[in-house]
Amino acid sequence: MDAALTAVYLFLFHAAAQDLCSRKCGSFTADYPFGFDRGCGPPEFELNCSSAGKPLLQTVAGQFEILEATATTLIVETSRLKSNSCTGAEAFFDVGSTAPYTLSANNEFFARGCSVEGSYTADAESTQHCETGCQPGREPNIRNPFCEELECCILTIPSGKRSVIIKSSANNGTSDCGYSSVIFPPSYQVVTYGIELLWAMPGNCSTSAHLCSLNATCLDAPHQPGFFNCICNTGSGNGFSNGTGCSAVVDHCASSPCSEGAICVNDLNSFTCKCRQGYKGNATSGCRKTDVFQHITSGPVLLVVAAAILAGSICVCIVRTKKLGRKKGLFPKLGSLAHLQLEFKQNATFFSFDELSRATQNFKAELMLGTGSFGTVFQGVLDDDTPVAIKKANSTTGPRIQQFLNEVTILSQVNHRNLVKLLGCCLETEVPLLVFEFVPNGTLFEHLQHRRSSILSWERRLQIAIETAEAISYLHSSAAQPIYHRDVKSTNILLDEKFTAKVADFGISKLVSLEATHVSTTVHGTPGYIDPQYQQNYQLTDKSDVYSFGVVLLELITGQKPVDFSRNSSDKNLTAFSLAYIQSSRIEDIIDKGLELGDERAKISSIQEVANLAIRCLEFNRENRPAMRSVAEELMKISAAS
Structure with missing residues (x-):
């Protein structure tokens, strides 16, 4: 990208970051340039937020939960990234050829099991192989916790790669299956693990150094030509003037004040000790390891966990009772409010019929975008000037109402930049109304x-x-x-x-x-x-x-x-x-x-x-x-x- 154009490109997105931007997803808070809306920064750094409040990074290989984010790295959960040696099925991870992310050199490829041959190919280049022996009882490999019980072989992965294909096969003549995978060893926590990605901003320091905060230095990314980072000279922060900048926070965790099996979380004026996943007890005086598999799979606990998941995934649509008392809407058709237990995200909106009537000028024919078997779609503008598309059902028959409920249930569970977003619904009328983001350029078919x-x-x-x-x-x-x-x-x-x-x-x-x-x-x-x-x-x-x-x-x-x-x-x-x-x-x-x-x-x-x-x-x-x-x-x- 031309240097001048890059500078303009970044400036526009930095300005946009000050406007509409959501950086919160569950307990996770993103810092610039990351966020959950397009206004947060360059679009390459837009993240998705799951219905369970988990931050997700979109890649060619699918979405991966973000476990940790720093000024230069992301750790994403990849415990499903495995190639089984018995089936020989491949596994792959790919951020995309132009993405601002690359694999760090801290990741390791490993094959685990008895007489397992594993291999990886990074960026479609030469393939690296290793093969395990079969020596139970050997000394564990301390660097890679997956090698504590069975034979392992380990290979390093060079920095700067954007994709890796993993394969494995078994040569032990038994039904025992091993596997191959890639891991960032410090991320291992009993039942999950991840890989470490390096991230950097498009541009270079000769044209974009002014985007760094006063106490930060601009460094061109060594393994990503055309990308740079802002690194704090002292203290902590992400180094960008549009982000947290750099603050002189004391590292209270430097003296390792927490017990074994615990992690230290540095705060502004102090620190907090927390037992790692798979451990329990007092995080300051001692955390002890728990048998995660035994606890989860025991009958009573499994039932409790299943019930909790079910309860947590359902949110009852609540509409003001006074308004319901005045209007005869959908509820008589569906039986009761209990039948409207829709899996809405917490930020979904319930619109009044009056507002949607104003938005569409009383569903004016000239604002009709299209019609189909389910209903008619109208273009509208809400009271806060948000452009929307409003889908109005054609009838109140059972199948049409069921389609309405189906669409609400599904769209309230997904979050992806290439799926149309459901903003809310109206339940005050004889026919259901769904409110979507307005997508202004028509359909692919029309073009x-x-x-x-x-x-x-x-x-x-x-x-x-x-x-x-x-x-x-x-x-x-x-x-x-x-x-x-x-x-x-x-x-x-x-x-x-x-x-x-x-x-x-x-x-x-x-x-x-x-x-x-x-x-x-x-x-x-x-x-x-x-x-x-x-x-x-x-x-x-x-x-x-x-x-x-x-x-x-x-x-x-x-x-x-x-x-x-x-x-x-x-x-x-x-x-x-x-x-x-x-x-x-x-x-x-x-x-x-x-x-x-x-x-x-x-x-x-x-x-x-x-x-x-x-x-x-x-x-x-x-x-x-x-x-x-x-x-x-x-x-x-x-x-x-x-």
Whole structure:
């Protein structure tokens, strides 16, 4: 990025950080440039907040909980990042090729178990291998706590890497399974662990040193060309003038005042000792280790924990009783207030019908954005000048009310920059009203069908594909409970003013238990996008969304509708229409003419790769389709290479 443009870019975001910005998520408080809104700093540092109040870092590999943040590092929870030696299944971590994060040299790759061969590949470069022996009872490796009981081999990972692929296999001829993983050893706490990332701000010290506070020094990041940090000379803080700056806080933990098994938390004027996870007792005089697995899996405690989780995940929608007494709204239709135990986040809003009427000028026809089987969507402006989209149900019949409840339940459990945000609802009327963030640039379908003035370049289409894939991957793999969208299509992909994708419409989506492989249900969806195996056996899976996304990829390439009766009889279905061209490497014959690629062979090659990926997503046998996480990763690699 040009130095002058970088300076302007950072200045604008620093100014925006003073305005609307949320830095709080549960007990976690982010410091500049991190935050949970776009106004907090550059968009690369926007974090997500889970419904459980956990700060999450979005990566190509999914979302990871942030355990700790400092002026130069993040520690993210990665205990699920394992490759099982019996199955040989790969595990991977990837922050993205342009992200402001890299793996630190403090992380270690390890293989654990009897006669386990492990390997890692960082940034698609050379692969490093190590193999464990089989010597039970040997002296434990103190540096890596995972090696205390079984044989381990350990490899270092160099700084500056943004991705790592982990593999393992067993050579012991038994059913005993080991695994390979990556760990930041100091993060190990009995049942969880993480990896350490280095973060830095885009720019360099020659143009951006003025962004550091008075008591800080600007340092160009040694392993990230084009990035820098502000480091406090004394005291503590993040070093940025827009953040906490630098304060001369005494390190009260320097003398190690806490007992073994405890951690010391430095405060402004003192310190606090806390027993580490997996320990209990007096943190100052002594913490003793507990058998976490035994306690959690014992019958009575398991029931208590399950009940607590259930109780904590449900928040009863409370509306003022006086208002309910005056209005006959939804409650008679649904039975009682108890039936409206919706899993709303605490910051969700309950709007009055009067406010939403004012916002839409009494639901004026000219403000209608669109209509569908569920209801009609109107553009509106709230009393505080917030632009919104208001969905009004078409009827009060059981299925329509159920779709309303389903959408509220799902959207109140998710938080991702590429999912449309539910702001609240209105329960005072005969028909339910949902209030969403307003996404001003229409749908992907409208742009591809030239119903909007702009022509989407191939680069922009590829970015939309990546963002949509990341959103669906989040629903499948990173949400608190897996979610199958069930209606992935170009009309449900909204675009904001910067053409950022926002996946919408969760009326027929399905929440799935963690152990489920499919959901048996009647077929719902849109012709042209529906998984043929789902139509055949009524089993909805995450691969059903993968199939629908494959159709969206074909739309991005061709600009054609998924079903078009104006095409020849054999070409009405876009999937069938495109297949022969792609498999015979005649992709240029069906590329959207609006792209005007000319002789740009690199772009044509990129389009061919995306088309090949689309064909894999459209495999009839769902087992042959890639997982959504793999689709997002492959699109990122195609984008980086083009």
